[in-house]
Amino acid sequence: MRKIKSYLVTLTLANLMALAAMAQNVTISGNVRNSASKENASAVSVTIKGSDAGTFTDDKGNFSIIARSLPITLVFTSIGYEPKEVAVSSASTKLQVEFIPSNSLGQEVVVSATRVPERILESPVSIERISAANIRNAPSANFYDIVSTLKGVDITTSSLTFKTPTTRGFGGSGNVRFNQLVDGMDNQAPGLNFSVGAIVGLNELDIDNIELLSGASSALYGSGGMNGTMLMTSKNPFKYQGLSFIIKEGIMHTDHSERPASLYNNWALRWGKKVSEKFAFKITTELLQAKDWIGIDYRNYDRSAGVLKPGSRSTDPNYDGINSYGDETTADLRQVLNGIAGAAPFLAPYISTLTGNPINVSRTGYTEKELIDPNTINFKLGGSLNYKINSGTEAVLAGYWGTGNTIYTGASRYSIKDFKMGQYRFELLNKNWMFRAYTTQENAGQSYNLAATTQNFNEAWKVSGGSSGWYAQYGQAFLSYKLAGLSDADAHNSARAVADVGRPKVGSDQFNTLYNTVRKIPVPKGGALLDRTDLYNVEGSYNLSRYTGTFADVLVGANVKKYVLQSEGTLFADTAGSISINEFGAFAQVTKKISDALKLTASGRYDKNENFDGRFTPRVTAVYTVAPNNNIRLSYQTAYRFPSTQMQWINLDLVSYKLIGGNEAFRQIYHFDTNPAYDRDSLRLSNKNVKQDFGQLKPESLTSFELGYKGLQLSQRLLIDVYGYYGQFTDFLARRTVVQSKTGAATVTQADTLNGQIYSVPINATEKIKTYGFGLGFDYRLPANFTISLNAASDNLKQDLVNGKSSLITSFNSPKYKLNASVGNTGFGKDKRMGFNVAYRWQDAFYFQGDLGSGNVPSVQTVDAQISYKLPSTKSILKLGANNLLNQYYYNGIGNSYVGGLYYLSFGYNIY
């Protein structure tokens, strides 16, 4: 306490002295505007040449800066403008600076590639950047959709607000190989293991930029990032000031195929205020409401083989629809029929003619459309308090909180209902060092698993087993109808009608009351998840270049991370109390400019998780400048990831099977030493007992090589970016389905593949997993603000095959080829007020592997478009946009929502 007091006294004195000093200085004020459109230019960096002093123009283009003496030279810089220097010899008049728009490409500065600012042209690894201007001009209603237009990016769309990007493969709704960081904070829900950037995080008005590193990126950002890292950086209130808001009103479901047409409401607001040269704050909020897209894939799925199969509810008594729930419950009707034969011996010979093969019958399910609450609501609230301790150091206290409903695809479809997550951080930023502490507080709210809920709902209405249960009724009716001469199919359908008599009708009070009761009961008796897992992280870095600069630039850093798993036994094996997982790591990076043309960077990182051995991940990169603005990059990178919290500790009973973690504790929990589990596929397909070894899991690692070129051609009007990569995984983390005898026997039989206890367990694959691919992109600036862009990429997987078949479910989930093309203009017509953009995306068909379902995803083509009109006096934009303009429904993962067109009109105030 005493220390704090003395610190505050010192701080106050320092400020008073600074104020005294200011009295002797000269204040220069002025205004910056676009030389072409005469619009005020906000957020322009204004610095005094040769000093650390600097400021930004406010939302009206005004600035004021204090100089010790005159004359000085002011330097004005901003993305999209030519840098400008203005000599100032007098402060008596207000400066008017004409800022010339720049049409040059490749001048953006990125940070994430090396953790130090550098031009994107000189990045040693593949990197993509989305600026606030890109977001303004894009036709996408949601900025997450813009990410999908980046080179080599695949998006898995679970629902309207749940979109998960990846690069270089391994896409999926809960992608744990791709990091998403918001202002340096890992945006992944620490318990549920999916990133929630679209739900909890920045609103589009507060995004300064998004940088996306393709491929391995653990060497600087730690565990995860095997397939890329996306860093979203918010706007600093010192730089971006004023009130901004955007109102977006749209319409969806215009063809009524999923539901009647409905409104899309999206309102966002940001208010940034520089109270003084020392203090600024911002508040951001966003509300989104719409009727979500839903999954309508009713294809029949064979869960034991993990493949789609022919049949429908009317043709397959064991039908299990992808987006139909409750029908996961299945049983062999022979148990019932043989019971009847025992009680009625005169029917036994006849029954024996029916029971030569299994008669698997599933309970009747309900479709996603019947079950899901389509009302997607997302509310975000965020803000920061920024305090400049001195000219070089800024303290930030910030928080992002979000709540809402959405739909997520995991082992089932999940209704993420009343989900809440907050991320709170304290940060000290200095040009030479950084300290950050943050926590992520997750609350799953009333989220529930559709399959488990509906299966238990069916049980609550009518139990499956017992002499009067659903299967007994079905079996007796089936036999009756067979005895009446009906065909098998007709007898099954008629028997189902008998067993389903009194089945709650969707929308009835009976249905609603029962369903709402069951969904609130934790799994496995109901469907609710009670996850309240937290994450705590402290990290820092120091740039030693001022000491080592004569030899090389050196950057060091470290972090400590702690997960606290709290699910009350509904998600993790934490019935006895919370489980903590501790990690720490440290890194160092050395950059040496060998010559004007060659820059080498070497970095290494060591991480240790208390449950796993430590792991060192090196990275070496080289950038060779073959000509000004033309660079060749070469990199050797490694990445790794510790098994996720779920892969370590999940203990989720999904009724049909149990999803468990790889921690050694599970050996005792499920008695695997005395009641072993065996590989189900080996048992099912080859009748072989292949015992599952529950050894210690190891972190997964990836070694990757990349060669690329980025440069400007055709008088710097054409930006070309080309790369090729090759990567090889070691100890690839995957899941395997195993079966254990329910009688406690030490061995299993083929019958146990149906009757035994099924587990999905994490494993380290011994097979070699390799990925390779390439990407190329062209951005061309035409006269009169027209731009045209084209990018294409290819991602491929190579894995060991056994007897011509893959022995491992890799969930690579990436189209072999994908292409984006767009044409746009940011200012044409009278006073260059009009703008437009048309974007086309095509992706190849591919085989999708997921926990909910696997199967072919057909090729997808979409067209997005927008036309806009600027109102310069208020820096406002009217935009008419369309996502999936032609309303050509598509899906990009088995079981995911079927996405149609979204048409909107937006008004943005003070947004440029």
Place this chain on the structure above:
Amino acid sequence: MISIKNKFKTSAFAALAAITIFSACNKAPEEILGAAPIVPSGLTIAATLAANPSDSLFNKIIVKAGMVTALSNVTSSYTLFVPDNAAVIASFGGSLASANATIAALPATSLALIVKYNMIPQSLPTSKIIHPFPNLQMPTDIILDPTNPLVRMTSFPSKSGATGTTFYYNNAPLTAVDAVVANGIIHHTAFVVSPPSRVLKDTIARVSNLSYFRAAIARADSGQVGLGKLDSLLNYPVVNMTVLAPNDAAFQTLVFGLAFKSYLASRPQPYTATDTAIATATGNGAVAAGPVFLSTNNVTTAQVKGIMAYHFLAKDVSTNPAIPVFQPVYRAFSVNFPATPIFVKTLVNAGVAVHPGILAKATYAGPFVSALTFSSYGSLISFPVQPPFSYTANTVGIDRLAVNGIFHIIDKVLLPQ
């Protein structure tokens, strides 16, 4: 510049039009179609019979019985056992006129029962008539309990006969088999197979020369309750039994012998002529007493019970070979017994599991049984000592069918020891 802009606009719109066309073809998840269900083709059972002149009489029965609709349903599957015209004539009076007259005389409900009794609700080719002794029990289309459609009258296809290669429906030889039609299979039978209408108890009660048998059942049931009583079993509609019913003459022989031997047993040997005469008179007296003899202390309940148990054929229904459980659960028609003698177990085995049972033998004349004999382990004749299974009963009333079983009337009482 304007030119460039115009060119660009033209190109842009052309590009937009192109991608509009290209992107109009995303695919929805479509149901995976498996092998197309085989749509039955050709004539149905009803249409086949209607089209076949040699089946016109049975077709007439079907039409009058109101069964055309059921047998015309192409989505159903039945096996129908059809007597051709010759078989119908043989069964209904021996002439076409008598057959037509019989059909005309019988009410539709009775004819429907005949048709339904010959319908098995699935396609049953002869290749699937595979069974251990004696036959395959299959449900017919006759529902015994209107409240429970599972309780059906059953019938008994088999592959039996002298060489075990002849197909039968109950005891009717199949004269033509495996005519596959759109909704099932047609087999032809040598005569009309009619359904029974009474249970064993009722049927036996209507046979005048089985009065001793009924008295013996009553005596054997002394002290028994529920289905532990043989009488209850004979009256229970959903059991399936084969009973050997000795006629009154057989029992009178037994009674005479028992009384005769009983008297002599009280006399010192060697027997005198007087002893023999009195023994004969005693025997005749016992016979003259009628079936009531079996109700008195002249014989013990255990004796009668043991003898009766020996006349109910049984088999082991236990799944544990170490603990056999013998129950009367099958129905053996005469044609199910082979020409080569076989041992069949009886309810005696429920108490003495190792008892060898009864030696049964059928003698065939073509597909029909001309003689059916059952030899017992014990013998009424003790001197000279008879070897086991030399005491043989002939069947004098063959294949007496009931709802819950079958009985064969034999001319001797079989003795288990």
